Amino acid sequence: MLGHGHILDTLVNAIAGLLAPLNEMFAALGMFISAAVMHIAISSGSGESAALVPLYVPLGDxxxxTRQVTVETILLGEGVINSVNPTSGVMMAVLAIGRIGYGQWLRFVFPLTLMWLVIAIIAIIIGVQIEWGPF
Incomplete structure (x- = not known):
């Protein structure tokens, strides 16, 4: 709908104008953080990709x-949040079946999630620096 209504181009241009003063590394990290935040609202990986890829690909261009780094920001944003996402029905069901409280789960998984966050940021920085892609 955004494409047919010619709204997508306007939206991408406005966001690109805001991010243009930043270098590519910080813009990619911003895309990563926003994808992680969006995954809380859209807990489906395929649903999030369907919503973000049409916006992020032209924005990354x-x-x-590169498009590989753009897609990497979406996938890593989702991956880091998956283990702590309170809107994930599967995760909440597994915690309920295991009789593990969400607070107890967060205390257990938080150090691991922080390590994944650091690894994801490093991977994105490397991807931007080496201009990863295209394949």
Whole structure:
């Protein structure tokens, strides 16, 4: 709908204008953080990809970020949040079946999630620096 209504181009141009002063590395990290936040609202990986890829791909092109790094930001944003996402029905069901409280789960998984966050940021920085792709 955004594409047919010619709203997507306007939206991408406005966001690219805001992010243009940043270098590619910070723009890619911003895309990663926003994808992680969006995964809380859209807990389906395929649903999130369907919503974000049409917006992020032209945005990444406008900001001179390769498409592989653009997709990497979406996938890693989802991956880091999956283990702590309170809107994930599967995770909450597994915790309920195991009789593990969400607070107890967060205390257990938080250090691991922080390590994944650092690894994801490093991977994105490396991807931007080596201009990863295209394949």
């Amino acid at each position: 406008a900001l001179h970020i």
